[in-house]
Amino acid sequence: MTVALKDYQDCTPLLGDRAALDAFYAQHGYLYLRGVLDRRLVRDVATQMLDGLVALGAAPPGSTLENLDIASFEAVDEIAMHDHVRYDDFWQHPSTISVFEQVFGEPVFVFKSTTIRYYPSQAGSEDPSFSYLTPLHQDGFYIGPNKDFRTVWVPLLPTSTGTGGVAIADGSHHDGLREHVLNESFKRFGHPVRGIPVDTMGADEPLLFSPMEPGDLVLFHAFTCHKSLPNLSDPRAMRMSMDTRVQPAPPRPGTTR
Numbered sequence: 001m002t003v004a005l006k007d008y009q010d011c012t013p014l015l016g017d018r019a020a021l022d023a024f025y026a027q028h029g030y031l032y033l034r035g036v037l038d039r040r041l042v043r044d045v046a047t048q049m050l051d052g053l054v055a056l057g058a059a060p061p062g063s064t065l066e067n068l069d070i071a072s073f074e075a076v077d078e079i080a081m082h083d084h085v086r087y088d089d090f091w092q093h094p095s096t097i098s099v100f101e102q103v104f105g106e107p108v109f110v111f112k113s114t115t116i117r118y119y120p121s122q123a124g125s126e127d128p129s130f131s132y133l134t135p136l137h138q139d140g141f142y143i144g145p146n147k148d149f150r151t152v153w154v155p156l157l158p159t160s161t162g163t164g165g166v167a168i169a170d171g172s173h174h175d176g177l178r179e180h181v182l183n184e185s186f187k188r189f190g191h192p193v194r195g196i197p198v199d200t201m202g203a204d205e206p207l208l209f210s211p212m213e214p215g216d217l218v219l220f221h222a223f224t225c226h227k228s229l230p231n232l233s234d235p236r237a238m239r240m241s242m243d244t245r246v247q248p249a250p251p252r253p254g255t256t257r
């Protein structure tokens with residue numbers, strides 16, 4: 001039985017209202033902003049990902065963003081894909097930085113590391129594999145030492161409950177770092193990863209998910225619990241997204257903030 005998840009709350013109307021934006025983030029541990037990124041730039045990254053999948057033989061030549069499909073995520077050389085997708089041009093673009101600075105209210109530093117995700121539908125698959133997805137976890141468990149970064153998650157193609165994406169546990173950042181236990185169902189570079197046992201979550205921390213469009217973003221706290229939702233779309237559609245981490249920029253030498 002699939003349980004319908006509640007929607008993310010749209011925080012776009014709060015942009016420009018510093019106190020309201022900060023209050024929502026402090027209470028919920030995330031912000032969902034719609035249509036704030038330059039869609040042309042997002043499409044450029046999507047096209048680079050498409051071109052990479054074609055160049056590596058995962059998708060047939062002539063594939064378009066509208067009909068793209070691949071047989072398997074795991075069969076694609078993820079390291080080689082990073083040579084095709086110029087995500088830093090996107091993250092460092094003045095229009096993208098300006099959105100981050102509105103959210104943080106100060107200059108930002110964008111991490112040099114990005115995860116790129118190109119997940120085909122596994123609807124009807126006889127032997128579906130979801131081990132490359134993420135279990136429920138906090139990025140602050142994996143990344144440090146500082147915990148003032150926020151994860152920024154961006155769809156490159158429209159997402160839906162079918163294609164999946166990232167589900168966020170509302171308000172789950174409040175209790176700090178949680179225990180993560182080894183979970184053999186999920187692997188990264190062949191090794192099992194740690195996750196938060198789902199039954200430890202509170203009733204007041206519901207999982208949220210909303211369909212997203214290119215140009216939207218969802219951003220969340222280092223301690224916000226979240227997990228992948230699988231791509232089971234039917235009709236088949238690719239899930240293409242990327243995520244990085246952003247934090248306040250360190251003050252320049254000789255200056256204070």
Ligand SMILES: O=C(O)CCC(=O)C(=O)O
Nearest residue numbers: 134165166227228229243
């Ligand atoms: O995109 C996903 O499937 C999961 C994202 C995630 O776990 C993360 O950004 O840490």
